[in-house]
Amino acid sequence: MQLNRESLLKAWRDMVTIRRFEERVQDEFSKGGIPGFVHLYAGQEASAVGVCANLGPRDHIASTHRGHGHSIAKGCDVTGMMLELFAKQGGLCAGKGGSMHIADLDQGMLGANGIVGGGPPLVVGAALTAKTLQTGNVAVAFIGDGASNQGTTFEAMNLAVVLQLPAIFIFENNGYGEYTGAAYAVGSHDIAGRAAGFGMPATKCDGDDFFAVNEATREAVERARAGGGPSAIEVDTCRFYGHHSGDAQLYRGKDEVRRLREERDCLKHFRRRVTEAGLLEIHELDSVDAEVASLIDQAVAAARAAPSPDASALLTDVYVSY
Amino acid sequence: MTQKTIRQALHEALAHEMRRDPRVIVIGEDVSGGAGTAGGRDAAGGVLGVTKGLIGEFGEARVIDTPITESAIMGAAAGAAVTGLRPVAELMFSDFLGVCFDQIFNQAAKFRYMFGGKARTPLVIRTMIGAGRSAAAQHSQSPYHIFTSVPGLKVVVPSNAYDAKGLLIQAIRDDDPVVFCEHKLMYDLKCEVPDEAYTIPFGEANVVRDGRDVTIVALARMVHYANEAADKLAGEGIECELIDPRTTSPLDEDTILDSVARTGRLVVVDEATPRCSMATDIAALVAEKAFGALKAPILRVTAPHTPVPFAPVLEKLYIPDPERIAAAVREVFGYRR
Numbered sequence: 276m277q278l279n280r281e282s283l284l285k286a287w288r289d290m291v292t293i294r295r296f297e298e299r300v301q302d303e304f305s306k307g308g309i310p311g312f313v314h315l316y317a318g319q320e321a322s323a324v325g326v327c328a329n330l331g332p333r334d335h336i337a338s339t340h341r342g343h344g345h346s347i348a349k350g351c352d353v354t355g356m357m358l359e360l361f362a363k364q365g366g367l368c369a370g371k372g373g374s375m376h377i378a379d380l381d382q383g384m385l386g387a388n389g390i391v392g393g394g395p396p397l398v399v400g401a402a403l404t405a406k407t408l409q410t411g412n413v414a415v416a417f418i419g420d421g422a423s424n425q426g427t428t429f430e431a432m433n434l435a436v437v438l439q440l441p442a443i444f445i446f447e448n449n450g451y452g453e454y455t456g457a458a459y460a461v462g463s464h465d466i467a468g469r470a471a472g473f474g475m476p477a478t479k480c481d482g483d484d485f486f487a488v489n490e491a492t493r494e495a496v497e498r499a500r501a502g503g504g505p506s507a508i509e510v511d512t513c514r515f516y517g518h519h520s521g522d523a524q525l526y527r528g529k530d531e532v533r534r535l536r537e538e539r540d541c542l543k544h545f546r547r548r549v550t551e552a553g554l555l556e557i558h559e560l561d562s563v564d565a566e567v568a569s570l571i572d573q574a575v576a577a578a579r580a581a582p583s584p585d586a587s588a589l590l591t592d593v594y595v596s597y
Numbered sequence: 598m599t600q601k602t603i604r605q606a607l608h609e610a611l612a613h614e615m616r617r618d619p620r621v622i623v624i625g626e627d628v629s630g631g632a633g634t635a636g637g638r639d640a641a642g643g644v645l646g647v648t649k650g651l652i653g654e655f656g657e658a659r660v661i662d663t664p665i666t667e668s669a670i671m672g673a674a675a676g677a678a679v680t681g682l683r684p685v686a687e688l689m690f691s692d693f694l695g696v697c698f699d700q701i702f703n704q705a706a707k708f709r710y711m712f713g714g715k716a717r718t719p720l721v722i723r724t725m726i727g728a729g730r731s732a733a734a735q736h737s738q739s740p741y742h743i744f745t746s747v748p749g750l751k752v753v754v755p756s757n758a759y760d761a762k763g764l765l766i767q768a769i770r771d772d773d774p775v776v777f778c779e780h781k782l783m784y785d786l787k788c789e790v791p792d793e794a795y796t797i798p799f800g801e802a803n804v805v806r807d808g809r810d811v812t813i814v815a816l817a818r819m820v821h822y823a824n825e826a827a828d829k830l831a832g833e834g835i836e837c838e839l840i841d842p843r844t845t846s847p848l849d850e851d852t853i854l855d856s857v858a859r860t861g862r863l864v865v866v867d868e869a870t871p872r873c874s875m876a877t878d879i880a881a882l883v884a885e886k887a888f889g890a891l892k893a894p895i896l897r898v899t900a901p902h903t904p905v906p907f908a909p910v911l912e913k914l915y916i917p918d919p920e921r922i923a924a925a926v927r928e929v930f931g932y933r934r
Binding site: 358359366367369370371372376378379380381385386388396397398400403404405407408433437492497524556591593594596597 | 608621622624646658659661663666668669670672673674675676677678679681682684699700703704707708709710711712713714715716717747749751771772773800847852
């Protein structure tokens with residue numbers, strides 16, 4: 276399917292927003308402005324954006340501990356996200372979730388997740404809601420290669436097939452589960468093949484190529500909306516940072532990250548592709564870049580200026596009523 | 598009014614709420630049963646028998662048989678709850694929490710707090726507790742205290758059919774995740790239950806009997822054992838006040854504290870193991886907030902700190918009984934400094 280100019284510009288805006296957001300988070304984290312842990316998504320942008328370009332605000336996604344990219348691609352407010360990472364009032368989760376639990380149910384974003392493999396069963400539930408209430412919505416689980424080995428993921432895939440739910444399992448294989456290689460930890464070396472074994476269509480695609488991810492997802496989403504049940508896609512991708520911000524990455528090859536940034540940068544691929552094909556002009560892309568830079572600056576400024584949560588927030592929102 | 602069993606009362610509560618609200622679904626292993634078999638659907642109706650017949654009225658879309666897949670059931674129910682359904686998920690035996698606890702205590706229970714107050718998770722987990730069937734160590738536990746210790750969960754432990762119906766309807770209408778514990782030896786226990794729907798608020802204990810001498814707090818099946826003990830003790834001139842909290846989260850602290858303020862003596866009866874238990878929790882509550890009123894040490898009558906044994910002779914020793922409860926009451930009643 277040919278994407279129109281607006282869709283392409285939006286895809287570029289989302290991918291650049293994720294990249295600049297993560298670079299800035301790394302910077303601010305190093306300076307000590309962000310408490311806790313952050314897991315950065317830079318390098319994988321084409322996956323989140325290629326998938327979410329097929330979704331509407333009423334479709335649901337569940338994310339992973341590496342959740343900023345999925346959040347931005349699904350439409351979460353960047354300033355609200357930055358406020359949340361800085362643990363400030365006005366954050367998407369009122370400063371009570373942080374990077375690992377960032378969520379916005381109004382945007383259909385069911386949360387990053389501190390538990391590897393925590394999300395897939397929840398997505399089965401969101402897909403069950405869609406099927407039961409006949410909303411036509413779909414639900415997408417983003418799953419790392421690490422979580423592809425978790426039992427919850429297997430159970431979620433099986434139940435989605437048994438109940439023929441509009442669920443899509445996106446396996447983002449970035450080659451590492453924490454500090455261990457997928458080459459070691461994924462026994463079959465074939466996540467898509469394993470998903471197919473559960474009885475659903477499963478494909479692999481090049482995660483450096485927005486268009487490949489977008490097209491594979493489009494087919495899966497169309498099938499799910501038409502009542503054709505779940506699908507899985509294994510996205511071959513790479514991460515430019517460590518498992519978490521501050522990870523010394525002693526387990527990675529000497530030149531690995533530099534080479535990945537040169538050869539497998541999905542933003543560079545997209546930019547070259549759309550300009551060479553005459554789909555977008557360079558000045559249009561540059562203009563988006565400038566807007567995004569300004570947006571991130573504003574978000575950080577707002578996050579620095581915002582007050583911390585009031586002490587009373589400690590005890591609120593445990594229950595709706597108690 | 599008609600006499601109904603706890604099984605009938607629970608079934609009525611589910612049917613009422615499924616008629617009232619199309620978002621209410623039932624999901625679990627064998628909740629109708631027989632899918633993919635020659636016997637056909639509703640061949641089981643749940644190992645508990647509570648959900649039998651629901652599929653006939655509400656269909657496969659709302660009475661959902663799953664594979665044996667507790668993590669996916671709990672997670673799907675949590676995900677469905679936070680996106681618009683009101684699922685009643687069955688965790689057949691509460692012992693099975695071991696294979697699905699993450700989806701309950703890290704996901705469903707924490708959504709609202711982690712997401713800054715935006716999530717509502719109207720999820721009910723019905724689960725079976727209790728020893729007494731020689732079902733041994735992995736099918737006999739009463740781990741309501743584990744659920745109770747989790748902020749974000751509510752926990753219901755009914756002791757009779759009237760309460761079971763009103764509390765289950767309340768649980769289904771509640772906007773927070775609720776773990777609803779049903780004792781496996783009590784499904785056939787009868788009392789008068791109205792035909793219509795009614796609710797019993799959470800956090801309101803039932804004072805089963807009034808008495809001036811000793812307060813007994815008991816849960817689930819232990820309410821009945823405590824009542825037997827109290828009958829016997831009344832013949833000896835000891836008047837017990839028996840309190841059934843009905844929900845352990847929220848816990849009706851006031852009713853317990855008010856009672857101890859009058860009696861000055863407390864025995865807590867709990868079928869669960871004693872460490873970090875409801876018995877210990879209630880004892881700590883009273884020690885902290887009613888210390889001045891106490892005329893005797895608080896005694897706990899509980900299972901021992903062991904797995905549930907298989908041999909009937911050992912299991913009988915494991916479960917607190919009316920004799921042990923009566924002995925504890927006599928001890929605190931006769932206590933002299």
